[in-house]
Amino acid sequence: MRERSDSPNEQDRPVQTAPESSPTVAEAKPAARGSAIAAVALLVGAVGVGVGGWSAWQLHTLQGEAQQQSGQLEQARSQTQALAQRTESLNGRFEQLPSVEELEERRQLVAQLQGDQQLLNRRLETVLGASRQDWRLAEAEHLLRLASLRLSALQDINSATALVQAADEILRDQDDPAAFAAREQLAKSLEALRATDNPDRTGLFLQLGALREQASQLNSLNPKFVADGGVLGELAAESEPGTWWGKALHKLSLYFRLDFDADRNVRPLLAGQSLTQVRLALSLALEQAQWAALHGQTQVYRQALQQAAEVLDANFNRDNPDSRALRTRVSELVEQPIEIKAPELSESLNAVQAYIEHKQSARERLKDAPGEDSGEERP
Numbered sequence: 603m604r605e606r607s608d609s610p611n612e613q614d615r616p617v618q619t620a621p622e623s624s625p626t627v628a629e630a631k632p633a634a635r636g637s638a639i640a641a642v643a644l645l646v647g648a649v650g651v652g653v654g655g656w657s658a659w660q661l662h663t664l665q666g667e668a669q670q671q672s673g674q675l676e677q678a679r680s681q682t683q684a685l686a687q688r689t690e691s692l693n694g695r696f697e698q699l700p701s702v703e704e705l706e707e708r709r710q711l712v713a714q715l716q717g718d719q720q721l722l723n724r725r726l727e728t729v730l731g732a733s734r735q736d737w738r739l740a741e742a743e744h745l746l747r748l749a750s751l752r753l754s755a756l757q758d759i760n761s762a763t764a765l766v767q768a769a770d771e772i773l774r775d776q777d778d779p780a781a782f783a784a785r786e787q788l789a790k791s792l793e794a795l796r797a798t799d800n801p802d803r804t805g806l807f808l809q810l811g812a813l814r815e816q817a818s819q820l821n822s823l824n825p826k827f828v829a830d831g832g833v834l835g836e837l838a839a840e841s842e843p844g845t846w847w848g849k850a851l852h853k854l855s856l857y858f859r860l861d862f863d864a865d866r867n868v869r870p871l872l873a874g875q876s877l878t879q880v881r882l883a884l885s886l887a888l889e890q891a892q893w894a895a896l897h898g899q900t901q902v903y904r905q906a907l908q909q910a911a912e913v914l915d916a917n918f919n920r921d922n923p924d925s926r927a928l929r930t931r932v933s934e935l936v937e938q939p940i941e942i943k944a945p946e947l948s949e950s951l952n953a954v955q956a957y958i959e960h961k962q963s964a965r966e967r968l969k970d971a972p973g974e975d976s977g978e979e980r981p
Contacts, residue, residue, distance in 0.1 A: 735776065735961070736958075736961075736962075738772050738775070738776070739772070739776075739954075739957070739958045739961065740958075741772060742768075742769040742772040742773060742954055743769075743951070743954055743955060743958065745765045745766070745768050745769040745772075746765070746766065746769050746947060746950055746951045746954055747951065748765055749761070749762040749765035749766050749769075749947055750762075750947040750948070750951065752765070753944040753945075753947065754944070756896075756897070757897075757898045757941075757942040757944055759795055759798055759800040759942060759944070760800070762795055762944070762947070763792065763795045763796065766788060766791055766792055766795065766947070766950065767792060769788060769950075769954065770785060770788045770789070770792070773785050773788070773954070773957070778961075780957060780960055780961070781957055783953055783956075783957070784950075784953040784954045784956070784957040786953075787949055787950045787953040787954075788950050788953070788954075790949075790950075791945065791947055791949070791950040794945035795944075795945060798942060798943065798944065798945060799939070799942065799943075800942065801938070801939050801940055801942070803895050803896055803898070803940055804896075806895045806935070806938055806940065807892050807895050807896055809935065810888050810889075810891050810892045810895065810935070811892065813888055813928065813931060813932070813935075814885050814888045814889065814892075816924070816928055817881060817884040817885050817888060817910075817928065818881055818885060820881060820884070820918070820924055820925060820928065821877070821924070880913060880917045883913050884910055884913045884914065887906050887907070887909040887910035887913065888906070888907075888910055890902065890906035890909075891903050891906035891907050891910070891935075894906060894940070895940050898940055898941045898942055899940075899941075900939075900940055900941045903936075903940055904936055907932050907935060907936040908936065910932050911929060911932050911933065911936075914928060914929045914932070915929070
């Protein structure tokens with residue numbers, strides 16, 4: 603079919619009627635019209651289906667947005683409710699807060715409390731510092747008492763010197779000019795101790811211990827018989843050789859011995875229990891000498907060594923080399939000096955005690971002075 607033209611020339615033309623066609627052409631025209639109508643209907647249906655789908659999709663989208671907006675609305679409502687509750691809580695807290703006057707009063711109380719705390723800290727530091735000084739000074743006094751005890755009881759010069767020097771170091775750490783007199787007296791005591799003769803009593807004790815071990819192993823010397831014939835042998839030698847008299851004297855000298863040396867000191871042979879008792883007596887005497895050497899008892903020391911020498915002289919021959927060596931060593935040790943003339947530490951102790959009393963009295967005067975405990979407190 604032909605399209606209609608809207609131009610004016612075409613409108614003015616007269617419409618030409620188509621000639622009557624043949625029957626085949628007449629039958630084809632209704633069929634073409636039916637196809638066109640079906641296509642148009644199909645197109646209209648497709649458009650309707652598209653429009654319906656689009657409308658359904660838009661409706662689904664709108665429903666999702668509506669649900670999302672509804673959820674957001676619920677969330678906003680819950681947030682609004684929580685915010686309202688928090689607002690009410692904050693309002694309650696604000697109502698509980700003190701007023702400006704109360705805040706100012708509390709600020710003043712805090713400032714006053716800080717001032718009191720600072721003052722208390724200063725006083726505590728002062729008290730603790732004084733306590734430390736008192737402890738150190740008491741320690742120095744105790745060291746001097748201990749040094750004096752060591753000198754009087756044990757006569758230990760080295761320990762006493764170390765103790766006095768430690769007390770002097772404590773006074774030096776005080777850094778106080780008032781301690782000059784006490785330190786001067788301590789210096790005098792130190793020089794006196796260093797100038798004192800200090801015998802090696804420990805070494806002497808060990809030497810006596812070694813002698814005790816030798817005494818416990820000491821044995822008596824067995825006597826030896828010398829077959830020289832004595833007086834009979836001398837007479838046989840002086841007689842004429844070959845005579846019956848000389849032969850008879852020589853024969854008798856083999857069986858008999860005549861000795862006219864009556865001044866010789868012959869001691870019995872020690873054995874068994876007698877030897878054990880002699881060793882014990884000698885060991886006890888040497889042990890007593892050891893004790894006296896440690897304690898500086900000169901008289902007891904010498905008496906013990908003399909007793910040991912008497913035991914050796916009374917029970918052992920001088921021909922015995924062991925007893926002779928032990929006797930010689932005892933004679934050498936008996937003259938060893940063991941007593942020490944220790945200096946007195948009482949003056950040093952009195953000087954330190956006077957310094958301690960001076961420190962305590964000065965602290966009491968400072969505490970009782972006006973203005974120290976006054977009611978003025980800086981915030």
